[in-house]
Amino acid sequence: QVQLVESGGGLVQAGGSLRLSCAASGRTFSSYAMGWFRQVPGKEREFVAAITRGGGITNYLDSVKGRFTISRDNAKVTVYLQMNSLKPEDTAVYYCAAGLYLQSKDITLAQRYDYWGQGTQVTVSS
Secondary structure, three states: OOOEEEEOOEEEEOOOOEEEEEEEOOOOHHHEEEEEEEEOOOOOOEEEEEEOOOOOOEEEOHHHOOOEEEEEEOOOOEEEEEEOOOOHHHOEEEEEEEEEOOOHHHOOOHHHOOEEOOOEEEEEEO
16 A cells, blocks of 8 residues: 655746655555656546656656656655646646556556545646
């Protein structure tokens, strides 16, 4: 069982930055690939970024490439999403997810993740 707690969301002007954090419980954090997804009302949850267990492979939604960076610190059992040059269309609830032994080919697929956080709101004003 893994519990995930996101933090770092908030209100920011377009062009600004935020860093989301996701703290995990348990001692097996390094066994999980980690992902960030986002959702706006009335739309399906959307993949944003993911990182493999050892951090060697990352994957991003095309629209965030070059602006967002995912990283993890296995010693601190935390995954981060650094978001720069934010745009109003980035406004959403952002969720952290953990997938046990998830392969790199599957890290963009929400249905392959085992645990989810409660979400943190990110609002970007124009």
